[in-house]
Amino acid sequence: MNVKEKRIVVTGAAGFIGSNLTDSLLEKGAEVVGIDNLFNGRLENLDEAFKHNKFEFHKGDIRDLNFLLNVFEGIDIVYHLAAFTSVPQSVIMPENCNDINVNGVLNVLNAARRMDVEKIIYASSSSVYGDTPTLPKREDMRRLPISPYGVAKLACEAYMQVYHQVYGLKTTSLRYFNVFGPRQKDSTFSGVIAIWLGNIIRNENLIIFGDGKISRDFTYIKDVIQANLLVTKHDVSGEIFNIGAGSPINLTKLAKIMLKITNREHLKIIYKDPRPGDIIHSYADISKANRLLKFEPEYNQENGLKEYFKWYDDKYGTNLI
Ligand SMILES: NC(=O)c1ccc[n+]([C@@H]2O[C@H](COP(=O)([O-])OP(=O)(O)OC[C@H]3O[C@@H](n4cnc5c(N)ncnc54)[C@H](O)[C@@H]3O)[C@@H](O)[C@H]2O)c1
Incomplete structure (x- = not known):
């Protein structure tokens, strides 16, 4: 169809x-x-x-x-x-x-x-x-x-x-x-990428609950x-x-990529106690x-993030990239 x-x-x-x-x-x-x-x-x-x-x-x-x-x-x-x-x-x-x-x-x-x-x-x-x-x-x-x-x-x-x-x-x-990606909300309950993007815009450090080894299959x-x-x-x-x-990525690596792409490497990654109920690792077998x-992802986390931040700059006049 x-x-x-x-x-x-x-x-x-x-x-x-x-x-x-x-x-x-x-x-x-x-x-x-x-x-x-x-x-x-x-x-x-x-x-x-x-x-x-x-x-x-x-x-x-x-x-x-x-x-x-x-x-x-x-x-x-x-x-x-x-x-x-x-x-x-x-x-x-x-x-x-x-x-x-x-x-x-x-x-x-x-x-x-x-x-x-x-x-x-x-x-x-x-x-x-x-x-x-x-x-x-x-x-x-x-x-x-x-x-x-x-x-x-x-x-x-x-x-x-x-x-x-x-x-x-x-x-x-x-x-x-x-x-x-674009239009994801930065709120307490939204995904970590949108939350960290909000932190970066406000020049705040990024918080990770747990040791940063939690991994997710972030999908653009x-x-x-x-x-x-x-x-x-x-x-x-x-x-x-x-x-x-x-392709899973752990939270520490993800945070570092976000700080690098946005040239905000002066911001720190702060580790706090793990949250009960958080799933430790998750990634998809997409075979x-x-x-x-015939589904084939075209984006990895890094190029997805770059496109997202570029969209954000164009829309809100920020200076992320
Ligand atoms: N964002 C993710 O990472 C993710 C992951 C897995 C599954 N999903 C699923 O994908 C779908 C879309 O998620 P999203 O991230 O865009 O969330 P979102 O909250 O941005 O979108 C959900 C929309 O549903 C509307 N809505 C809520 N209750 C409604 C109701 N009773 N009647 C009519 N509209 C109602 C909301 O106003 C909102 O616009 C959801 O079903 C979600 O569970 C999202």
């Missing part, structure tokens, strides 16, 4: 990944209907999209079935990204997380079924693996989430598969691994978008894919996505 001329819903369109996906779909000639309740998203993320005559935006909540039924009229594909996205917050308020990330997803599936949507592509997460020691993470290995957020993502992957098997909806889940946003677009081109209904860079989707 080519996205050109297709009518596509992006839920969570005003968020970090949803807004980048929206821009790419519009660029490829799709008609995009963005929905978001603006709980965490920002309309300014859609500034580019609003310039486009093939874009429309509806403010609303995925927990409102009637809202979804209206918006899904005549839709071919739904990218479902709207979510309660903070892992630590999900520990504090598991009911809210479940309400949005499980009940909300069921609503999306039921509305899609009733309105004859052809395909649903779901934003899952590496958090479904929890802290199992086996590396890299493969899709068929045991999943042991250690947060309500991870449980909800795992439940919804199962719902995606069941709605494919039982009702014939073409569903696919993508397990993202630590995404970074454009590779995540690439994977989302590839799903429309292949018949991979009922499947689940890891989407990562496939399944490579085999079935």
